[in-house]
Amino acid sequence: MADAQDRSAFAALFEHFAPRINAFLQRQGSDPAQAEEVVQETMVNVWRKASLFDPARASASTWVFTIARNLRIDMIRKASRPEPDMMDPAFVPDADPPPEEIIVRNQTAGRLKDAVAKLPQAQQDVLRLAFFEEKAHPQVAEELDIPLGTVKSRIRLAFKSIRSEFGDPS
Amino acid sequence: MSIHHHPSEELLLDYAAGALGEAWSLAVATHLALCPACRRTVGRMEAVGGKLLDDIAPQPLTDSARDAVMARLDEPVGKPESIAPAAPAGGSVPHLPRPLRDYVGGDTDAVAWRRLGLGAYQALILTGDDNVTARLLRIPAGKPVPTHTHNGLELTLVLCGAFSDATGHYGRGDLQEADENLEHRPHATPEEDCICLAVTDAPLRFSSFAARMVQPFIGI
Numbered sequence: 375m376a377d378a379q380d381r382s383a384f385a386a387l388f389e390h391f392a393p394r395i396n397a398f399l400q401r402q403g404s405d406p407a408q409a410e411e412v413v414q415e416t417m418v419n420v421w422r423k424a425s426l427f428d429p430a431r432a433s434a435s436t437w438v439f440t441i442a443r444n445l446r447i448d449m450i451r452k453a454s455r456p457e458p459d460m461m462d463p464a465f466v467p468d469a470d471p472p473p474e475e476i477i478v479r480n481q482t483a484g485r486l487k488d489a490v491a492k493l494p495q496a497q498q499d500v501l502r503l504a505f506f507e508e509k510a511h512p513q514v515a516e517e518l519d520i521p522l523g524t525v526k527s528r529i530r531l532a533f534k535s536i537r538s539e540f541g542d543p544s
Numbered sequence: 545m546s547i548h549h550h551p552s553e554e555l556l557l558d559y560a561a562g563a564l565g566e567a568w569s570l571a572v573a574t575h576l577a578l579c580p581a582c583r584r585t586v587g588r589m590e591a592v593g594g595k596l597l598d599d600i601a602p603q604p605l606t607d608s609a610r611d612a613v614m615a616r617l618d619e620p621v622g623k624p625e626s627i628a629p630a631a632p633a634g635g636s637v638p639h640l641p642r643p644l645r646d647y648v649g650g651d652t653d654a655v656a657w658r659r660l661g662l663g664a665y666q667a668l669i670l671t672g673d674d675n676v677t678a679r680l681l682r683i684p685a686g687k688p689v690p691t692h693t694h695n696g697l698e699l700t701l702v703l704c705g706a707f708s709d710a711t712g713h714y715g716r717g718d719l720q721e722a723d724e725n726l727e728h729r730p731h732a733t734p735e736e737d738c739i740c741l742a743v744t745d746a747p748l749r750f751s752s753f754a755a756r757m758v759q760p761f762i763g764i
């Protein structure tokens with residue numbers, strides 16, 4: 375049984391995230407009724423999986439994004455999403471991150487905002503389209519009136535900058 | 545193990561955004577099980593998704609939607625997620641990582657191979673994608689795959705052994721992304737049979753006349 379403190383913390387999370395997930399899903403083309411269903415399921419999952427949330431690995435909004443993404447595939451697209459399983463004996467784990475990186479990861483959300491904000495507008499547009507429009511890249515190219523190769527190179531450049539911002543090996 | 549050939553950023557981005565179809569995602573996710581570097585990249589991409597979620601103009605829900613969620617918080621929770629198919633005894637590492645192992649229903653010894661001709665075997669893998677074909681291919685050690693081009697996109701992920709072609713050497717975990725511009729003649733390397741996951745959105749188009757003749761009969 376959840377105690378009152380957890381419930382009020384959750385109510386605050388709901389106020390923040392539910393209207394945003396709703397907007398995100400509708401932006402991706404879900405109708406309001408479908409979107410509402412996925413929002414509800416997402417928030418119930420946030421509550422149930424709260425103990426699995428690890429702030430050292432991802433920000434809360436990234437974690438909520440992945441839950442909503444997977445439920446949308448399941449409930450609206452009626453499809454499965456294959457994912458790796460870190461408990462699988464064939465899974466190749468990352469070498470232990472050096473201690474500095476753990477600290478860096480804790481600041482991921484803020485640094486990522488900065489890294490994305492620093493990207494040229496054209497690269498930001500391509501990323502937004504990839505998430506919101508769910509268009510094949512040739513259609514993105516058409517919409518932005520640029521060659522397909524340019525879409526690909528903008529995506530590549532955007533993540534090159536983001537990775538170098540975090541000191542990831544490229 | 546070191547992986548030299550990774551999925552393109554476009555493919556990883558579509559996977560992170562949730563826009564990639566199931567069969568393509570199977571190849572990407574199985575590569576991710578073997579590749580910490582790409583998992584990190586996908587993590588960055590998901591963080592971009594999180595940032596877009598934070599930045600979007602909120603669109604309020606009905607009060608009843610909120611009440612319905614709050615009312616469900618005390619619901620008993622069902623069993624946790626499915627349990628992985630048993631790993632081989634003796635702690636050895638399966639050739640097929642999850643999620644691929646789930647689709648096959650076991651490791652390589654559980655695969656129902658069918659002769660493909662030319663010494664090669666294949667086994668189709670069922671996914672929810674109608675227009676995309678996923679199959680396991682087994683090419684005998686040292687033998688070539690007939691020269692072919694593609695009408696669309698082809699992803700090939702090596703799971704056992706290795707193959708090489710004009711574009712390089714591909715070992716376990718390496719993923720080749722080929723499109724219609726690539727005409728290649730992959731050879732399994734001589735040490736052992738090469739088993740790969742191949743995902744295509746169009747039939748392979750063989751270049752030699754003989755291979756074109758048998759293509760309708762062998763179903764590749």
Ligand SMILES: [Zn+2]
Binds near residue numbers: 547550551579
């Ligand atoms: Zn990789």
